[in-house]
Amino acid sequence: MSDKKTLVEVKNLKEYFNITTGVFSSKPLKAVDDVSFSIRKGETLGLVGESGCGKTTVGRTLLHLYKPTAGEIWFDGKKIETKKDILDYRKKSAMVFQDPYSSLNPRMTVSDIIAEPLDVHKMYQNKKERQERVLELMAKVGLNSEHANRYAHEFSGGQRQRIGIARALSMSPEFVVCDEPVSALDVSIQAQVINMFDELQDELDLTYLFIAHDLLVVRHISDRIAVMYLGKMVELAESDEIYHHPLHPYTKSLMSAVPLPDPQKARENKRIVLTGDIPSPLNAPSGCPFRTRCPHATDACAESMPEFKEVASGHFVACHHVDKIN
Amino acid sequence: MALLEVKDLHTSFYTPAGEVKAVNGVSFNLDHGKVLGIVGESGSGKSVTAYSIMQILEKTGKIVSGSIKCDGQELVGAGEKVMKTVRGNKISIIFQDPMTSLNPTYTIGKQLMEAIMLHTKRNKQQARERAVEMLRLVNINEPEKRMNQYPFEFSGGMRQRIMIAMALACEPDILIADEPTTALDVTIQAQILELMQQLQKDLGMAIIMITHDLGVVAQMCDEVIVMYAGSICEQGTADEIFYNPKHEYTKGLMRSIPTVDSDGSKLQPITGTPIDLLNMPAGCPFAPRCDAAMKICLRERCERMQINEWHQAACWMNVKEAMEKEGGEEE
Numbered sequence: 001m002s003d004k005k006t007l008v009e010v011k012n013l014k015e016y017f018n019i020t021t022g023v024f025s026s027k028p029l030k031a032v033d034d035v036s037f038s039i040r041k042g043e044t045l046g047l048v049g050e051s052g053c054g055k056t057t058v059g060r061t062l063l064h065l066y067k068p069t070a071g072e073i074w075f076d077g078k079k080i081e082t083k084k085d086i087l088d089y090r091k092k093s094a095m096v097f098q099d100p101y102s103s104l105n106p107r108m109t110v111s112d113i114i115a116e117p118l119d120v121h122k123m124y125q126n127k128k129e130r131q132e133r134v135l136e137l138m139a140k141v142g143l144n145s146e147h148a149n150r151y152a153h154e155f156s157g158g159q160r161q162r163i164g165i166a167r168a169l170s171m172s173p174e175f176v177v178c179d180e181p182v183s184a185l186d187v188s189i190q191a192q193v194i195n196m197f198d199e200l201q202d203e204l205d206l207t208y209l210f211i212a213h214d215l216l217v218v219r220h221i222s223d224r225i226a227v228m229y230l231g232k233m234v235e236l237a238e239s240d241e242i243y244h245h246p247l248h249p250y251t252k253s254l255m256s257a258v259p260l261p262d263p264q265k266a267r268e269n270k271r272i273v274l275t276g277d278i279p280s281p282l283n284a285p286s287g288c289p290f291r292t293r294c295p296h297a298t299d300a301c302a303e304s305m306p307e308f309k310e311v312a313s314g315h316f317v318a319c320h321h322v323d324k325i326n
Numbered sequence: 327m328a329l330l331e332v333k334d335l336h337t338s339f340y341t342p343a344g345e346v347k348a349v350n351g352v353s354f355n356l357d358h359g360k361v362l363g364i365v366g367e368s369g370s371g372k373s374v375t376a377y378s379i380m381q382i383l384e385k386t387g388k389i390v391s392g393s394i395k396c397d398g399q400e401l402v403g404a405g406e407k408v409m410k411t412v413r414g415n416k417i418s419i420i421f422q423d424p425m426t427s428l429n430p431t432y433t434i435g436k437q438l439m440e441a442i443m444l445h446t447k448r449n450k451q452q453a454r455e456r457a458v459e460m461l462r463l464v465n466i467n468e469p470e471k472r473m474n475q476y477p478f479e480f481s482g483g484m485r486q487r488i489m490i491a492m493a494l495a496c497e498p499d500i501l502i503a504d505e506p507t508t509a510l511d512v513t514i515q516a517q518i519l520e521l522m523q524q525l526q527k528d529l530g531m532a533i534i535m536i537t538h539d540l541g542v543v544a545q546m547c548d549e550v551i552v553m554y555a556g557s558i559c560e561q562g563t564a565d566e567i568f569y570n571p572k573h574e575y576t577k578g579l580m581r582s583i584p585t586v587d588s589d590g591s592k593l594q595p596i597t598g599t600p601i602d603l604l605n606m607p608a609g610c611p612f613a614p615r616c617d618a619a620m621k622i623c624l625r626e627r628c629e630r631m632q633i634n635e636w637h638q639a640a641c642w643m644n645v646k647e648a649m650e651k652e653g654g655e656e657e
Binding site: 050266271 | 511512514515586600
């Protein structure tokens with residue numbers, strides 16, 4: 001895996017939203033604060049964290065759906081800067097959204113939904129070509145071609161997610177950001193969609209950024225996993241490594257909190273239950289963002305944000321006390 | 327006598343498109359101090375079963391037949407007057423979405439006190455004391471100050487804890503938790519589950535845990551009911567259901583989730599889509615999606631059979647296996 005070349009690289013990405021706090025005052029909400037990582041070609045990088053930690057913002061900023069406040073995004077060895085870069089980049093990247101109910105326009109037929117990116121980028125010569133491409137995509141995601149002229153509300157959640165995936169694949173992208181693509185689906189349907197992501201990756205040589213909060217699903221599909229907390233990346237490693245040897249105290253509690261679908265293991269599992277809630281990103285604690293809930297926090301944690309450094313081969317972690325607590 | 331006895335419950339919704347049989351012959355018993363899990367996908371009738379017990383169905387829904395006995399008292403057809411004494415006092419419910427189950431225009435204190443004064447003979451002062459005590463019980467810090475705050479000032483996990491406080495304020499015998507942690511993050515979910523387990527032990531109540539998350543079931547439940555298309559397809563102790571599933575649907579569910587030691591090999595999904603409750607097939611409702619379906623599955627519904635002391639399932643495969651064991655060659 002490591003000999004594969006880097007497809008997407010993010011350097012010191014920051015995304016701040018201005019929140020109005022009074023008539024003339026506003027305050028930056030640091031949704032993503034100084035995040036750096038890279039994704040190799042053909043790899044799946046899982047991104048986990050609790051709601052409000054900035055994982056969706058990372059995905060959206062990565063595709064330039066939001067303009068980054070600061071930082072660089074590199075795609076295929078090229079820095080994305082000008083408008084033309086962004087346009088070219090958008091042809092090679094795509095997104096699958098979380099909610100299959102609200103991400104499809106109820107007034108458009110399935111074929112129009114799937115072909116919309118093709119329309120935008122004018123990727124066909126004539127109507128016949130467009131229709132052929134739509135049917136090809138529908139077949140690829142396991143939808144019946146007879147359904148092309150139906151509307152989204154006539155489909156179940158799993159089928160809608162397939163429509164969303166077909167739309168994402170319409171430009172033959174190299175890179176797909178999947179934002180919680182299975183969390184709205186029933187368990188029995190989830191597995192169908194997860195398997196489809198797997199198969200499409202093999203077939204089309206896709207690279208995924210897979211954002212989810214279900215850790216067992218993320219671990220199943222990802223090669224590497226990144227953990228975020230309050231806009232910062234706190235740990236990044238191979239999936240098995242992060243699952244069996246988490247180093248950051250937040251990752252440890254996150255892993256131990258996963259309800260295991262196995263009664264005996266669940267009884268043996270020693271949960272590290274965190275006290276308190278995630279602080280508001282508007283009033284993020286100084287230094288390490290996790291220190292207010294961390295059982296190992298000391299004064300040093302309040303003073304400075306620990307560096308995100310490689311402690312073992314391919315295993316990055318941002319914690320002052322990583323040696324002491326492990 | 328069991329604390330709660332549900333016998334052959336049928337609940338239907340009358341919609342313009344026809345009668346939807348949401349619950350179709352559900353029976354179970356719940357004893358004091360036990361945690362019963364009800365699992366199933368959306369539309370399997372797990373929530374409707376709970377709403378039927380509380381009789382808080384929407385106007386189009388109606389309990390068609392069956393019996394629900396709480397402490398020996400029949401609830402079906404008992405009327406609103408009786409139900410008002412049951413709800414909150416004997417059986418409480420917490421809903422899935424803590425964001426929408428609280429009234430945004432009243433303070434937390436007022437809402438808690440209202441519930442307490444409605445169900446017990448406490449006066450305002452006593453109700454306030456009780457409310458503060460309950461907030462403390464569910465680990466909300468500075469409860470006196472928090473009493474005067476509005477729901478929007480609380481996070482999701484705290485709101486769910488307030489819902490639990492409200493449900494437990496009158497010390498019910500049974501707590502129905504309808505997907506209590508689905509809207510919450512993993513670490514907050516762990517907090518809530520831990521709290522529920524703690525309270526269950528301290529107060530000795532029984533819990534009906536409705537969820538689609540098998541992980542939550544494994545962690546919390548003594549007994550498990552698996553529902554599909556409005557009927558119970560399998561019921562047993564948690565260990566029996568997880569380690570010895572005897573219904574093809576349960577087996578499929580277990581195969582389709584990533585496990586603790588999954589090695590990255592393919593998941594085995596259940597094919598097809600959930601059933602349309604308006605067009606129920608004659609035979610086993612799961613047969614159209616079942617890989618092992620036989621002729622008889624499409625024709626006839628299998629009755630629930632006793633697998634062993636702790637385990638019942640309604641699947642023809644068990645009949646087939648039993649026959650094969652005896653050396654019979656039929657079907």
